[in-house]
Amino acid sequence: MKDKRRLGNDVVCRCITRTGCKAMIRVTLLKQREWVIDKFYDIHNHPLDPPSHVLKQRSHSIFHRSNECKDAVSLLSKAGLSASQITKIVNAFRGNEEDKLKRVQCSNIINSKKFNLGRECHGIIMHFKEKAKHDHDFYFDMDLSKDGTLRSVFWADGRSRSSYCNFGDVVVFDTTYKTSKFSLPFAPFVGVNHHGQSILFGGALLENESEITFTWLFKQFLKYMHESHPISIITDQDIAMGKAIGKVFPKTKHRFCAWHIQKHVLEHPQPLRSRFDDFEDTYNQWVKCQNADDLKSQWKDLKEKYNIMDDSWLGNMYKMRHFWVKTYLKDTFFAGMITSGRCESMHSFFDAFVNSKTMLSDFVLQYDRAVSSRRDVEEDEDFRTLNSKPTLDTDHPIEAMAAKCYTRNIYDIFKKEWKATSDCGHEKISKDSDLVKYRVGHFERKQRKLENC
Structure with missing residues (x-):
């Protein structure tokens, strides 16, 4: 209503409707002190909408x-x-x-429900308490600020703990996934099971990616997992994360994701490739050194030949060589993983359940659905392994034993390796009371060697 004027017992009102039309109404006061509209002056200042446009008006869309x-x-x-x-x-x-x-x-x-971090925090707590009623091994903890605001939260159920006890030798950790309404980094702890499938050991929503936050999270993870350190952990090249891992997991071998390293290798040494035609080959030969002494020796030659400074990217990477160069990692178990690709694939999987508008309380619900879906696939493979037998290529007892001990997916991996051994021959090199040494090689290569002789 724009304005009104009183004329005796009448009130004349001028208003503008939501569609932009001007109108006037006259309201009359009766003796019983009741108001009655007795006249309506319809004054339009624009053409009327055609019937096909009427339903597009907000007042008609119901x-x-x-x-x-x-x-x-x-x-x-x-x-x-x-x-x-x-x-x-x-x-x-x-x-x-x-x-x-x-x-x-x-x-x-x-988005009609008001997004409120305090309300979201309460929703998460209620959800976790409900889960704890049915799963006595369910665990969660929150890092709160002085005013009670949620900073970070970590949670894991009993199945996750059981999975970690069985398959927690290698953990892949990544924080690049951000989907919740408040853009908190989602940090899953991912491993690989007896079928070669990705599994979740726990999840967290973090306030930030600082050393303090990572330290709090890793302590919570270790606390729930019976203080059992993983053999190895794979992450991206994050300084704060690396410091926290060194504090909380001092017994764990930390490896940088090979995919991220290769990405930087293609980018940072590019000026050296442009200036020196042989740099690529020399660099690859250095990285593939089989022992630490050769690596150090060749680094000196590489550094002098191409004038590599200590504070350059390659110089800094040499200082961190224990986290990514193969010769320092080959004696550690990584379950066949050299990248954080398990987390990347898990992120893609979660995209089917959450999006950038998902609230925190809904996020933990969708997490449960995603985990349940992954576990259904694992149970399908368990059923397949227990109720079927693989086809053997030979009658060798080693292959028969592998088919009996391994799951079908792992046996398929063994089968390829076993088949490759049929192309190899061996010869005895030396023998003493405690040790017999053999030379093993492909038949084809051995035959060529004999022919050349």
């Missing part, structure tokens, strides 16, 4: 405000679908009605 629509959108949103996907599904079920749900309207419904 479906998105109905409980039916809100309930459907909320249900699909909790299942992890995006606003665009929900809009298509809801409109498909409604048929060809003109008053369809729009993507913006769908987003408004999803």
